Amino acid sequence: MLAKRIIPCLDVTDGRVVKGVNFVDLIDAGDPVECALAYNAQQADELVFLDITASSDNRGTMVDVVRRTAEHCFIPLTVGGGIRTVENMREMLLAGADKVAINTSAVNHPDLVDAGAKAFGSQCVVVAIDAKREGPGKWGVYTHGGRTPVGLDAVEWAREIWRRGAGEILLTSMDADGTQAGYDLGLTAAVSSAVGIPVIASGGAGNLDHMVDVLDAGKADAVLAASIFHFGKHTVGEAKEHFAARGIPVRPITRTFRATPE
Amino acid sequence: MKIALIDYGAGNLRSVANALREIGADPTIASGPQDLEGATHLILPGVGSFGDCMSELTKRGLVEPIREWVKQGRPYLGICLGYQILFDSSEESPGVSGLGLFRGAVRRFKEVDSLKIPHMGWNSVIPTHPEQELWSELGAEPFFYYVHSFFPVPDDPSVIAAQTEYGADRFAAAIGQDKLFACQYHPEKSQDAGLRLIRNFLIFTEKDLELAATAP
Numbered sequence: 001m002l003a004k005r006i007i008p009c010l011d012v013t014d015g016r017v018v019k020g021v022n023f024v025d026l027i028d029a030g031d032p033v034e035c036a037l038a039y040n041a042q043q044a045d046e047l048v049f050l051d052i053t054a055s056s057d058n059r060g061t062m063v064d065v066v067r068r069t070a071e072h073c074f075i076p077l078t079v080g081g082g083i084r085t086v087e088n089m090r091e092m093l094l095a096g097a098d099k100v101a102i103n104t105s106a107v108n109h110p111d112l113v114d115a116g117a118k119a120f121g122s123q124c125v126v127v128a129i130d131a132k133r134e135g136p137g138k139w140g141v142y143t144h145g146g147r148t149p150v151g152l153d154a155v156e157w158a159r160e161i162w163r164r165g166a167g168e169i170l171l172t173s174m175d176a177d178g179t180q181a182g183y184d185l186g187l188t189a190a191v192s193s194a195v196g197i198p199v200i201a202s203g204g205a206g207n208l209d210h211m212v213d214v215l216d217a218g219k220a221d222a223v224l225a226a227s228i229f230h231f232g233k234h235t236v237g238e239a240k241e242h243f244a245a246r247g248i249p250v251r252p253i254t255r256t257f258r259a260t261p262e
Numbered sequence: 263m264k265i266a267l268i269d270y271g272a273g274n275l276r277s278v279a280n281a282l283r284e285i286g287a288d289p290t291i292a293s294g295p296q297d298l299e300g301a302t303h304l305i306l307p308g309v310g311s312f313g314d315c316m317s318e319l320t321k322r323g324l325v326e327p328i329r330e331w332v333k334q335g336r337p338y339l340g341i342c343l344g345y346q347i348l349f350d351s352s353e354e355s356p357g358v359s360g361l362g363l364f365r366g367a368v369r370r371f372k373e374v375d376s377l378k379i380p381h382m383g384w385n386s387v388i389p390t391h392p393e394q395e396l397w398s399e400l401g402a403e404p405f406f407y408y409v410h411s412f413f414p415v416p417d418d419p420s421v422i423a424a425q426t427e428y429g430a431d432r433f434a435a436a437i438g439q440d441k442l443f444a445c446q447y448h449p450e451k452s453q454d455a456g457l458r459l460i461r462n463f464l465i466f467t468e469k470d471l472e473l474a475a476t477a478p
Contacts, residue, residue, distance in 0.1 A: 121309055
């Protein structure tokens with residue numbers, strides 16, 4: 001049975017994790033590679049790196065982070081932020097990323113979705129959508145961290161990028177993000193029902209029941225979360241146990257296999 | 263042992279190379295027939311389309327060497343496209359012939375109610391012969407990472423080594439024959455289960471492998 005995925009997200013700027021990560025066993029909680037390996041050890045199902053400064057200067061640093069992470073982290077890795085061209089995508093994929101996430105650049109140049117899917121396959125192209133409630137059952141697409149409305153309906157936009165060949169949608173509710181009061185279930189269910197590709201829900205996770213709700217009532221295929229895991233409130237393993245007890249299919253935690261003695 | 267990792271310009275070569283290094287193996291990147299000299303194992307990973315993969319392999323003069331290799335029953339590990347191209351054809355690239363080493367065609371998941379395509383994420387794999395060494399220490403129904411819209415349908419069901427359920431389809435997750443193993447999922451992205459499977463494959467196909475001596 002296909003498992004629902006748990007995806008920790010690391011926000012990176014200038015090659016350092018921001019917002020902070022507070023794992024007890026980390027020597028340097030700001031090092032993205034070290035954080036990624038900690039989540040790998042917790043058996044997260046995937047990882048997302050978001051370069052939140054998203055400047056072209058940073059891309060080289062990000063490529064290096066991806067390359068070093070992929071050497072020891074054998075779960076799918078998505079990289080987003082500052083990816084504007086097919087060449088930028090190629091650079092990240094060659095470094096070891098499995099998928100790239102595009103947001104503003106997809107809004108500005110929707111053809112980038114088609115071009116990326118054609119060059120690397122749909123499975124490599126994740127489109128991130130930042131949505132904000134504009135009325136009952138209506139959400140608008142925003143860029144620049146929710147400050148700039150772009151005049152698109154979130155559900156319509158989701159359908160368009162699906163038709164253009166996106167393989168997955170990373171959907172963030174700007175209303176719920178940072179509140180820790182739960183995901184926007186209405187938004188997530190509306191988008192997930194409108195498209196034939198997986199939807200990752202993001203924004204608003206304050207506890208494990210919020211995740212259960214968005215996977216269940218919100219019809220999400222995966223949950224993305226940051227602070228709930230970063231500050232040691234919960235481990236990925238605890239989340240999986242919680243989900244399994246509520247009948248949500250998860251990839252069970254397995255005994256760690258080490259090929260070579262330490 | 264010389265593991266030749268086939269490079270056809272579009273595969274997720276680095277991920278597979280990283281996984282091999284993690285278990286103590288050292289792959290050689292093979293982009294032409296000359297690179298296969300002295301090889302003991304051939305690994306064909308893959309991301310991209312069926313048609314692109316076949317045309318790149320043709321350009322690089324690798325089609326016949328790979329066919330010969332498999333026909334001789336030598337160790338072959340095919341991942342994703344490296345699995346699909348073993349068959350005759352694919353709905354993804356109509357008119358393009360595959361390697362034709364196994365009878366059957368590659369089909370797309372049917373677009374039915376609420377089924378998400380691509381099939382993306384971790385799904386359980388049910389081995390046909392769980393007692394085989396290949397599945398050693400993997401548990402009854404291990405989870406592996408999938409990302410695909412197409413899957414092979416072998417004419418001869420006896421080659422099916424494992425199955426996975428998705429939507430209405432229970433498809434051939436993997437096939438096996440002598441020293442050939444090919445799977446639709448990505449062991450190189452399947453963490454412990456994936457590394458274990460790759461290691462089992464290497465040991466199963468070459469008993470006196472050095473890796474065996476460093477077993478945990």
